[in-house]
Amino acid sequence: xxxxxxxxxxxxxxxxxxxxxxxxxxxxxxxxxxxxxxxxxxxxxxxxxxxxxxxxxxxxxxxxxxxxxxxxxxxxxxxxxxxxxxxxxxxxxxxxxxxxxxxxxxxxxxxxxxxxxxxxxxxxxxxxxxxxxxxxxxxxxxxxxxxxxxxxxxxxxxxxxxxxxxxxxxxxxxxxxxxxxxxxxxxxxxxxxxxxxxxxxxxxxxxxxxxxxxxxxxxxxxxxxxxxxxxxxxxxxxxxxxxxxxxxxxxxxxxxxxxxxxxxxxxxxxxxxxxxxxxxxxxxxxxxxxxxxxxxxxxxxxxxxxx
Numbered sequence: 001x002x003x004x005x006x007x008x009x010x011x012x013x014x015x016x017x018x019x020x021x022x023x024x025x026x027x028x029x030x031x032x033x034x035x036x037x038x039x040x041x042x043x044x045x046x047x048x049x050x051x052x053x054x055x056x057x058x059x060x061x062x063x064x065x066x067x068x069x070x071x072x073x074x075x076x077x078x079x080x081x082x083x084x085x086x087x088x089x090x091x092x093x094x095x096x097x098x099x100x101x102x103x104x105x106x107x108x109x110x111x112x113x114x115x116x117x118x119x120x121x122x123x124x125x126x127x128x129x130x131x132x133x134x135x136x137x138x139x140x141x142x143x144x145x146x147x148x149x150x151x152x153x154x155x156x157x158x159x160x161x162x163x164x165x166x167x168x169x170x171x172x173x174x175x176x177x178x179x180x181x182x183x184x185x186x187x188x189x190x191x192x193x194x195x196x197x198x199x200x201x202x203x204x205x206x207x208x209x210x211x212x213x214x215x216x217x218x219x220x221x222x223x224x225x226x227x228x229x230x231x232x233x234x235x236x237x238x239x240x241x242x243x244x245x246x247x248x249x250x251x252x253x254x255x256x257x258x259x260x261x262x263x264x265x266x267x268x269x270x271x272x273x274x275x276x277x278x279x280x281x282x283x284x285x286x287x288x289x290x291x292x293x294x295x296x297x298x299x300x301x302x303x304x305x306x307x
Contacts, residue, residue: 065232070263073256076204078157084252085159089131091248092200093167095257098247101199101228102137104287108295109138113195113224114147121148121175125193127183127217128201129153132164132176139173152189154181184209188220197226203264207273210265214277218296225279227294230264236290237261243289270294 075088126135135153142149155161164178179189196217202210217225230236237258244257267284274282281300285293
């Protein structure tokens with residue numbers, strides 16, 4: 001089974017859902033969900049024990065994200081069936097499109113790396129590039145703006161690299177290449193890049209490995225380092241649970257989505273990781289849907305660049 005349909009949901013309904021949730025503040029959308037549960041409880045509860053049971057269930061949900069709980073995700077299995085892997089990558093591409101993560105990354109690049117000016121092409125390294133949708137979207141943005149570019153994506157998974165290369169061919173973009181690479185322990189492609197980024201990778205790692213990847217990214221960054229990932233919050237957990245089931249039929253995505261939020265870092269934890277990696281002056285911004293974008297530049301440290 002492929003994942004070309006929208007999880008069994010008619011396209012019109014999916015677009016309406018996206019408009020409704022993206023057009024309203026996140027807190028209002030989630031407050032409505034929680035309010036509905038509270039009203040339902042008040043209307044149908046027959047005794048005090050049911051109210052206590054609801055309180056315990058709610059507390060249990062908070063406990064799931066109160067402390068970081070990194071678990072092995074199904075996508076991390078090197079022996080994962082290629083068909084299931086392809087289906088999961090397709091689901092993640094749809095989720096990335098819906099979350100508008102690519103737009104947040106492009107805005108950061110536009111504000112800093114592009115404003116610096118350069119005689120050569122804009123070079124971007126996307127670490128743990130997965131299905132390649134971010135790299136390809138950035139390539140299209142550069143083409144639309146008439147900006148010369150070279151974009152490389154690397155991933156430890158051969159299936160992901162093959163999937164990304166096929167998507168690039170279908171998209172008709174040039175100047176994008178994908179390589180299989182162990183970003184933690186292998187040799188990164190190229191000696192230095194204008195922009196070095198990763199998305200939805202940090203939460204897969206133990207804290208020590210997260211520090212290591214930030215250090216390795218810092219070593220090859222000329223202008224801008226970007227990390228986009230999930231925030232470990234209750235709204236983020238609820239959005240992951242609901243959104244993954246609406247936007248994808250993949251059982252891999254259904255399981256990994258909420259588990260990813262449990263394994264994500266809090267804002268304070270991310271800042272501590274950056275400090276341990278020697279990244280001073282980092283910027284941390286939040287964006288829909290319950291994600292953060294960490295940015296760092298060598299010029300942040302000197303105070304010469306403002307965002």
